[in-house]
Amino acid sequence: MRDFNPFHHIKWNKYNNPLRVKLFIFCMLAIPIFCFLVYGVYANLGGILMSFQTFSREQERVVFAGLDNYEKFFKLFTQYGYGQIIKVSLGYFLVVLLISLPISIGVSYFLYKGVPFAKWIMVILFLPNILPMSLLAEYFRQLFDPSNGILYGIFNSILGFTRETAPSYLSDPKYANWMLWLYTVWFGFGYNAILIWGAMTRVPQEIVESAKLDGVNLVVEFFKITLPIIWPTLSMILVITCMVPFTVYMQPMIIAFNGQADTTTFALLAIQQLTADPYYAATISVLSACVSIPAVLIVRKLLDRVFPVVEV
DSSP states (O other), X not given: OOOOOTTTTSOBOTTSOBHHHHHHHHHHHHHHHHHIIIIIIIHHHHHHHHTTEEEETTTTEEEEOTTHHHHHHHHHHHHTTHHHHHHHHHHHHHHIIIIIHHHHHHHHHHHHTTOTTHHHHHHHHHHHHHSOHHHHHHHHHHHTOTTTOXXXXXXXXXXXXXXTTOOOTTTOTTTHHHHHHHHHHHHHHHHHHHHHHHHHTTSOHHHHHHHHHTTOOHHHHIIIIIHHHHHHHHHHHHHHHHTHXXXXXXXXXXXXXXXXXXXXXXXXXXXXXXXXXXXXXXXXXXXXHXXXXXXXXXXHHHHTTTSXXXXX
């Protein structure tokens, strides 16, 4: 009996693919390639070129500046407190790495082990990532309101201040960065917790039940079974965490009113320079990329050696 071929009417080319399939693949690839060329290659190359340019008021046009913008950055590095800016930016990295991420892992594992209403709790934890940043910032500022702010009273009790002697925690340089780091942990750990919890739910229960029969406790189960299986997700989060010092700007811009009280970060510095000197802002961004890209690649390479890839 002759085999039935539903594609007998399609003309096949030398690559053994129908023309319609190739046209479909081309159209699907054209969109992301176009976006990559425009928003990736063109935009980044434009930023690199801008870092070697400046606007000449005498000639009233953009002129080639050579390395002047880079010399300006290193000259201002010590004169205008750029060292403080880098310390503040690294502070966000340490807070996320040493406080926020461990909390996310602990909460995820706690919910993964069968806590009642775990899915509802995860929705609540994820709510700060859905709500507008401006709303969360205003809510956080209200918590430190001197008249009826809850955190204002709690911090006064902990630090031994009265209402007359208490500082303004969000505008005092001594406390402002600590409050922004608290905000980062409080409203930021839920996003990573969602990702880690999702990875944990894919751990095969057969392996867990077999380990329990062998008398494995929760600590051994986490480090010997759960952690290696979720490591691809966790390593991705660690790589993203390495970008924190170069990308955080929303907290000081919205809560601290554009980086007041020595809360300016490296990313916010570039944004602040956009209106004054966009070519200098491009220079700051290029220098940030020169540090962040190699750092991320090195960290990624090191993380790949911690655990082998586990297929489940």
